[in-house]
Amino acid sequence: MQQQAQPGLETEMGPRPDHGEETYVGHGRLAGRRALITGGESGIGRAVAIAFARERADVAIASLPEEHEDAEKTVSLIRDAGVRSASFSGDVRDEAFAERIVADTVAEFGGIDILVLNAAYQRNRNSLADLETAEFDRVFRTNLYGMLFSARAAMPHLGAGSAIIVTASIQAFDPSPGLVDYAMTKAAQVAFVRAMAQDLGPRGIRINAVAPGPIWTPLIPATDFDEEKLTTFGSDTPLGRAGQPAELAGMYVYLASDEASYVSGGVFPVTGGRAL
Numbered sequence: 112m113q114q115q116a117q118p119g120l121e122t123e124m125g126p127r128p129d130h131g132e133e134t135y136v137g138h139g140r141l142a143g144r145r146a147l148i149t150g151g152e153s154g155i156g157r158a159v160a161i162a163f164a165r166e167r168a169d170v171a172i173a174s175l176p177e178e179h180e181d182a183e184k185t186v187s188l189i190r191d192a193g194v195r196s197a198s199f200s201g202d203v204r205d206e207a208f209a210e211r212i213v214a215d216t217v218a219e220f221g222g223i224d225i226l227v228l229n230a231a232y233q234r235n236r237n238s239l240a241d242l243e244t245a246e247f248d249r250v251f252r253t254n255l256y257g258m259l260f261s262a263r264a265a266m267p268h269l270g271a272g273s274a275i276i277v278t279a280s281i282q283a284f285d286p287s288p289g290l291v292d293y294a295m296t297k298a299a300q301v302a303f304v305r306a307m308a309q310d311l312g313p314r315g316i317r318i319n320a321v322a323p324g325p326i327w328t329p330l331i332p333a334t335d336f337d338e339e340k341l342t343t344f345g346s347d348t349p350l351g352r353a354g355q356p357a358e359l360a361g362m363y364v365y366l367a368s369d370e371a372s373y374v375s376g377g378v379f380p381v382t383g384g385r386a387l
Contacts, residue, residue: 128327130158131357132188137165140368144168145220147212149203149261150230152182154328155278158356159227159363160185164192166364168225171197171216173208181329195220203230203257204249210264217268225367226265228258229278233293247292254296258303271315274367277304279320279378284387297322301378308376317375319366324382327353349384 135158146163150156151172163170170189174182182198189196197219201208216223232253236242262275269275279300286294304320311318325331325345331353345353359381365371366379380387 126327128154128329129355129357130154130188131161131360134357135162135165135360137162137167137192140166140364140370141225142167144224144367145171145216145222146225146227146367147171147173147216147223147261147265148227148229149173149209149212149257150278151227152178152185155323155326155356155359156227156229157181157185157188158360159229161188161192162360162364163225163367164189164194164196166368167192167194168367169195169220171199171212171219173199173201173203173212173230175202176200202253203261204252206256206260209257209260213261213264213268223265223268224270224273226262226269226273226275227278227363227367228261228275230254230257231278231293233290235289236291237289239291242292250292251296254293255299258300262307269311269314269316272369272372273316274371275307275311275316275318276363276366277318277320279304279322281322281324281380281382281385281387283322283378285385304378305376312375317366317371319371319374319376320378321359321362321366322378322380322382322387323354323359324348324380324385325353326356326359326381328356345383347385348382352383354381354383 146168148156151160152174160170186196186198199212203209277300280297282294283297283301304318307318
């Protein structure tokens with residue numbers, strides 16, 4: 112395991128995460144659906160993209176320009192499933208970009224049925240006194256503003272049966288001092304999901320959140336944890352290990368599918384046994 116600069120890249124990780132490349136088998140549960148995944152180039156986003164594609168959904172991803180190589184690999188995996196793909200490069204902190212990716216998805220696929228708001232940024236903080244305002248802004252603009260921009264832009268295009276899924280975190284419920292600003296945004300995401308479930312329900316649009324625990328993604332070696340934290344990452348869970356991105360994909364598929372037709376406003380833990 113090793114430290115990385117932000118943004119973390121899957122191509123530089125060791126050991127490499129499992130996104131389900133060799134294991135996920137689809138059953139057509141999302142056939143005909145059209146999805147956009149922010150932060151879709153690697154980690155949880157890539158695992159969800161693979162699963163959605165193998166469930167027969169067309170999949171667009173959005174990622175940072177620095178993540179181009181990871182994004183290209185994800186696009187290749189989507190295309191290998193025999194569905195349409197699209198990739199948009201930019202930063203969801205930019206309101207115009209976060210809105211445009213929705214319009215571009217609609218233009219590419221003729222509509223949008225599933226919006227996965229997964230883009231995220233975090234850094235380990237030694238203390239509140241060391242938390243620079245610019246860093247605080249980056250966390251909030253990535254995790255909250257970007258989420259809001261894309262969700263708001265999607266509203267006119269979503270119809271009955273559509274689904275929004277937000278990647279929240281166990282940090283929303285069990286915050287670590289070193290991730291205080293990140294945890295604050297994740298708690299706000301939970302409030303957003305619960306409020307929007309009431310607002311969107313009459314239109315037949317469902318919104319839910321997945322709350323991962325410690326998952327081995329490029330975000331982790333780029334968080335500035337010390338070597339001991341990286342080496343023992345996830346060992347404090349009842350299952351005694353970190354989760355792999357592939358182990359979350361099924362939850363996103365369920366929440367996007369008709370199997371979850373009466374599920375909205377929920378927060379679903381995938382935490383290795385840690386309680387929310």
